Amino acid sequence: MGGAVERKNMTAISKLRALNSLVARSAGVFMRDVGAGLLEVSHNSLALLGLCVVAAAVFAGGRADVRDSIEQQALGWLLARQEAREPVSPVTELAEPDAVARATAVDLNALPRQQKAVVQWLSRRYRVAPEPVGALVQEAWQVGQRTGIEPTLILAVMAIESSFNPFAQSPVGAQGLMQVMTRIHDDKYEAFGGTRAAFDPVTNLRVGALVLKECIARAGSLEAGLRHYVGAATLGEDGGYVVKVLAEQLNLRRVADGKLVAVNTPLPSAASAAAAVAAPAETSTPKPAAEQVALLR
Template structure:
């Protein structure tokens, strides 16, 4: 047998071995997969609680993915005429409507635009994994729901974001002037707060970063005020359970405290981390 026929024969043998091996692996893999599915089905049949828990987790994951997909597919911000800047609070879910009416009465703002902000806070909270009542509490403490608020150090809008520091975050919203767009400011503020919480490892620590007091002994009672406001919002919403401490403890911590000493004329004294904003000053 010459070299060429031997080469052809060897090639055929090699190909046959590869094909047989592929089918053997595929067959064994499918068998293992079938066995795993059968075991999972048996466990689900014997433990309904596990099945319900798995279904709930899967539903939450799919819902989160759906919201993220919608956010990626849709433009970052639409024209004002295409967005719901104000909605009828009676069309909101019961929990959101209760919060909207309460905020409207407490801060003396119209319930319709507040309802739009409450609905957006729930949407943004789902994407950022921040409880919507915390976002609304930050807005309440920072600006009292005044979208045009501005502090002495340049913090702007509902969540008093330091626009100069976070100009890049407004690029998808048309530029830095979007800081006075309530919905754009809420989204950017939520992103900043999310980064602060991740950096600190806790909500309390994140709030200290947000107000620029992470490296100071005293945050002027800011964290306690926000958490106390969140506790009230959770109560209005009909939720149970503590936020970070018992309401009495939060109330005690929220008592006015002496402001920390900062260098005179330092425009960034309240924002030494360059992360977030100071509340608007009246």
Template structure:
């Protein structure tokens, strides 16, 4: 037997030994694994409390594993909180108002569309012209829901929150003054009360701005009526330039109640 033959035979013997050893180890390993699984199943069946605890731990592990993916959808209700509406979903007149206000005041049409839709709905319920509500909003805050004056008037319609705090109780409290829809609804209610007390839109606007017992309101009423007329023009589809505000021909939009007095004017417009 040559040296080469002996070397070849030796290599074959080593390879066979390695293969046999690997087979034995693998075989025994699978056998041990099978026994471990069997004992685990028997244990879980015999002890339900261990099975329950194991399920809880497994679920926690799976949730931790999927946490990065789930974080993308942690706030699916955010879109529901947003004060925004697609202007193309509004009626034609409301959409026209939303786009016109958006262009004039540099505010996105989507939040303005939500406010326009709410103004029309609130105006319908309160029997106040929605374009008047929007005109007051435009002059008071320029559609800034976080506006605040030096005397404490707050929000879109610059309602005196301290004076009308009870009107916000149904919306969760005073902080609702900075919620656009809540402020709009409360402001529309205050505006309606002012018009009813004064007996006219012009007088109601003077009460609203706190100038009911003054000779001049600093041009506030004229500004609101001018914007009111422009918005009415937008709604009717007429050229805005052809509309000029004329307070003498604007009739009240709500039935007047008691005439204004110094006491009720102060209650409506002055901080406590």
């Protein structure tokens, strides 16, 4: 009895081993077939890809426009990769291509001969860059035509008041190129966006010209108007202010007329300055600030 059971067990084990061997052989055959199929497919795909590449190269070689396009795209890709690897420079981060629009400067070659001569003389005399001075000279000529004030007088006041420093401020609060008392003439700055425009060179020039025109009209003469402008109307002495302004205007007139004037020319005496820079008195009633500002816009 025991021998029969043992024989049955041995038979079952033999069948199981045979079945395992058969499964193993079948799996091996299946894997070999799959591998061969994948190898065949990959070979065919690579061949097809190669044929596509060759065809594209032949087509591009015969078309100059296509070839150039491919080259440009490849170059752009390479540059983009290079920029991605390189750190961004501070100049690139702070760049503002339109910043030049804020600059108060002009091309000197665009100015008339008379204005260009004045610019070059003022630039050397006051040691400031000619391009921004050129913008101020150009503006002084335009404002002078609108207000009836000689542009050389506007520039002379600017020179004596601030030496062409647009951020100058006096102990009593006069500000900017023409040292306008901002808190007193704040109404004139309303048309330019507010009192901080006092530090915009062009705006300060325009408002200063309006204030100067008012002072001359109120005082009745150029000399008296300048004393009003500097705040010395009720004082017996203006510290030589009027003489300096008139002397500098004389220099600027001579430069504008094409005469040679040394940049270190000292101020002449009060008598010669007053005689050389005589101007007709303006006695008209000053217009309201809003109407005067409209002349300059």
